[in-house]
Amino acid sequence: MSRYIQAIRGMHDILPEAIALWHRVEDGARRIFASYGYAEIRTPILEVSELFKRSIGEVTDIVEKEMYSFTDRNGDSLSLRPEGTASCVRAAIEHGLLTQPQRLWYRGPMFRHERPQRGRYRQFNQIGVEVFGLAGPDIDLEIILMTARLWRELGLSGLRLELNSLGDTAERQAYRERLVAYLEGRREQLDAESLRRLQTNPLRVLDSKHPEMQEVIAAAPSLMDHLGAATRNHFEQLCHGLDRSGIPYQLNPRLVRGLDYYNRTVFEWITDDLGAQGTVCAGGRYDGLVEQLGGRATPAVGFALGLERLVELLSLAGHASEPAVHAYLIAVGEQAQAEAPLLAERLRDALPGLRLLTHCGGGSFKSQFKRADKSGAIDALVLGETELERGVIGLKPLRDESGQRELGFDELIELLGRRIGATN
RNA sequence: GUGGACGUAGCUCAGCUGGCAGAGCGCAGGAUUGUGGAUCCUGUGGUCGUGGGUUCGAACCCCAUCGUCCACCCCA
Numbered sequence: 131m132s133r134y135i136q137a138i139r140g141m142h143d144i145l146p147e148a149i150a151l152w153h154r155v156e157d158g159a160r161r162i163f164a165s166y167g168y169a170e171i172r173t174p175i176l177e178v179s180e181l182f183k184r185s186i187g188e189v190t191d192i193v194e195k196e197m198y199s200f201t202d203r204n205g206d207s208l209s210l211r212p213e214g215t216a217s218c219v220r221a222a223i224e225h226g227l228l229t230q231p232q233r234l235w236y237r238g239p240m241f242r243h244e245r246p247q248r249g250r251y252r253q254f255n256q257i258g259v260e261v262f263g264l265a266g267p268d269i270d271l272e273i274i275l276m277t278a279r280l281w282r283e284l285g286l287s288g289l290r291l292e293l294n295s296l297g298d299t300a301e302r303q304a305y306r307e308r309l310v311a312y313l314e315g316r317r318e319q320l321d322a323e324s325l326r327r328l329q330t331n332p333l334r335v336l337d338s339k340h341p342e343m344q345e346v347i348a349a350a351p352s353l354m355d356h357l358g359a360a361t362r363n364h365f366e367q368l369c370h371g372l373d374r375s376g377i378p379y380q381l382n383p384r385l386v387r388g389l390d391y392y393n394r395t396v397f398e399w400i401t402d403d404l405g406a407q408g409t410v411c412a413g414g415r416y417d418g419l420v421e422q423l424g425g426r427a428t429p430a431v432g433f434a435l436g437l438e439r440l441v442e443l444l445s446l447a448g449h450a451s452e453p454a455v456h457a458y459l460i461a462v463g464e465q466a467q468a469e470a471p472l473l474a475e476r477l478r479d480a481l482p483g484l485r486l487l488t489h490c491g492g493g494s495f496k497s498q499f500k501r502a503d504k505s506g507a508i509d510a511l512v513l514g515e516t517e518l519e520r521g522v523i524g525l526k527p528l529r530d531e532s533g534q535r536e537l538g539f540d541e542l543i544e545l546l547g548r549r550i551g552a553t554n
Numbered sequence: 555g556u557g558g559a560c561g562u563a564g565c566u567c568a569g570c571u572g573g574c575a576g577a578g579c580g581c582a583g584g585a586u587u588g589u590g591g592a593u594c595c596u597g598u599g600g601u602c603g604u605g606g607g608u609u610c611g612a613a614c615c616c617c618a619u620c621g622u623c624c625a626c627c628c629c630a
Contacts, residue, residue: 436630495588503590
């Protein structure tokens with residue numbers, strides 16, 4: 131136990147030096163979702179536990195052992211949300227949003243009590259999209275194209291798209307029975323983990339990484355062979371659309387999402403650069419969920435992306451960010467220090483895009499210039515006795531050797547405006 | 555929840571067989587009393603994660619505990 135109080139295990143501070151990358155992802159997503167006409171929705175991070183049990187599934191790991199649940203003062207069981215879809219569906223039903231198609235997105239922290247490791251945290255941030263009331267492959271294609279556009283916007287190139295269809299509820303159920311029968315017949319070949327999955331979520335046996343399981347898995351009946359004509363057609367149309375859009379993808383018949391509510395189309399964007407937690411974005415259809423939660427039957431698709439993972443990818447790629455500060459105002463002498471805040475306000479009035487840091491705390495020219503340099507500012511603005519007497523402001527470029535100038539206020543505005551324009 | 559590695563200065567780390575707690579970077583000041591960065595000088599830095607045990611003596615060995623990382627599992 132440390133002497134100091136520390137952040138809770140698996141929950142991390144995001145420090146100022148990392149924030150620029152977060153903004154890049156968040157702003158990029160916001161801009162792109164807007165360009166497809168998606169509207170933001172914000173829901174509470176706390177819900178009644180029942181909501182997650184009924185949507186994610188009683189016997190999933192998330193609900194069984196990963197939820198932060200507690201009893202509140204009224205005796206109700208509440209849980210910090212482990213994912214965003216359930217809340218969105220709840221809100222859509224509650225506010226009668228389902229009378230027409232809805233394209234929604236959200237962002238925020240999610241909570242799962244797992245053992246932390248790279249790319250996996252107990253509090254983590256997701257941005258997600260949920261679309262209600264559209265049943266066709268066209269909307270599946272739209273949201274995948276939207277994610278692909280986001281990667282392009284962010285400059286991420288190493289992601290691969292994997293795709294599968296789980297069938298509709300009945301097809302999935304039928305296949306599940308076939309698969310269980312097959313696996314039961316080979317019990318002695320299954321490892322302990324797969325035996326457990328056989329009980330809880332048989333489809334996930336197909337997902338096993340165990341080397342000795344691969345042969346059993348390869349010989350298992352294929353989900354694709356159990357799809358009905360309608361489902362197959364839906365999936366083929368989606369693939370066709372992706373082909374025409376030039377988005378490369380891989381069919382992965384073993385791609386099975388862990389949450390119970392998925393059906394038909396499922397997809398994942400995966401990277402090899404983050405170790406074991408390589409899924410950066412995942413989603414699919416959940417046509418039965420709205421009805422299951424008491425709304426009228428409504429088809430739905432969505433996905434969620436993991437912000438921590440994307441930010442780490444960007445940080446590995448070493449993307450440079452624009453300067454946090456354009457200019458640093460230095461003031462030496464009593465009179466100049468009194469004048470500086472007023473000058474700074476006038477500058478901000480004149481140049482709304484200007485990021486200007488004003489030196490506080492006094493000190494010599496030398497120490498103030500040191501601060502100016504460390505702030506990362508492009509220019510130092512200098513106000514001393516000499517400048518006051520002459521009615522000018524000094525501008526000294528800190529990142530090039532073009533030399534210090536003395537400028538009147540209007541000249542300064544003009545020059546600064548040009549200089550910050552070049553960096554934005 | 556399971557397994558493994560690791561916790562020493564703000565950061566990255568060294569510290570031999572148990573014998574004075576170290577380096578680089580950073581930070582502060584100076585060389586330069588109106589000018590940052592490069593260089594040089596000086597200074598600041600520590601409950602060796604925490605608690606217990608063994609020992610004349612523990613950063614080092616033992617036990618426990620907390621944390622971090624990696625993998626399993628799970629998943630974004």
